[in-house]
Amino acid sequence: MNLKQYLKNVYELERNVYALGLVQGEMRRQYNQQPKLYRIEKERAAEDASILNKCLGITGIIIVGIDAIAFLQMIINGQGNGGGILDLIDDMLNTFFYVLFLTVVFIVGYALIYFNYLPYVRDKRIKKENEAFNNEIRKNNAFAEQQNALILYENDVEKRKLKIQFDSVDKLRRDTHAILNKYYALNIIHPNYRNLIAISSIYGYIDTGMCNQLTGPHGAYETYEYMSRLGQIITKLDEISEKLDKIMQNQQMLYNAITRSNDMAKQMIGELKAIKVANVESASAIKAIETSTYQSVEYSRMTAWNTEYLKWIDILSR
Secondary structure, eight states, X not given: OOHHHHHHHHHHHHHHXXXXXXXXXHHHHHHHOOOOXXXXXXXXXOOOOOHHHHHHHHHHHHHHHHHHHHHHHHHHHOSOOOOOHHHHHHHHHHHHHHHHHHHHHHHHHHHHIIIIIHHHHHHHHHHHHHHHHHXXXXXXXXXXXXXXXXXXXXXXXXXXXXXXHHHHHHHHHHHHHHHHHHHHTTOOSOGGGOSHHHHHHHHHXXXXXXXXXXXXXXXXXXXXXXXXXXXXXXXXXXXXXXXXXXXXHHOHHHXXXXXXXXXXXXXXXXXXXXXXXXXXXXXXXXXXXXXXXXXXXXXHHHHHHHHHHHHHHHHHTO
């Protein structure tokens, strides 16, 4: 059995499964991303001026007017008719009580104006201002609703395009993963090392001649565990994004797989957005999406590789 060729094929299959999974993850993120819509502003509530306030206010104005006329008449005509001291006192008392009465009436009338008519005038002014404000809001909201309808339509088209490509990527990923499982079913690789990170390192050790076998002293497994204990390599996928520089120095095979996968995901998503279709459900639109330049090249390449990988299984198992 050609161990190096076997590991090379497993490494490439793991790399392709990872790359396609990354593409699918980016597609899911794009699919679930909510579009940014124009804000719909709220109109100001209409505050109708109370008719009762208006009536009470006008009543107050009338009362104050009559009261002012009475005061003026009293001043002009006077209240005294001459006579003795008792008549003078009587006139003064009558004048006092009359003035007190007019004063109370004036206060009542003014209170009616202050608490009713003035708020009525203010409410009328506010109502006019609110109407002008609401007219502007309605105009802006009409534009926002029109733009939002367009944004939602374009977002729906983008989601349908993503769904078509996602299904295509998913099929290729499942096919590739099935072939990978057939390679692992040969039981050449221990189950503990059946993942992209471990395979990348182990293949690197064998390919460079650093190790000649998988097991035993100085074998690829022992070297991998030793490097892991020293902290010179990462062994978890969730550490990839944080330690890419370290991976580039100590795990070149893994670094190549990651950077290639990232570039592949960006290229596919970018090219998908550039595809303009009138009807995303039409056969021509679906074909345009499935056969976009970069995607078509990558899919053709991976499909051809999968065919070759299947041929190698019989050869490697002999």
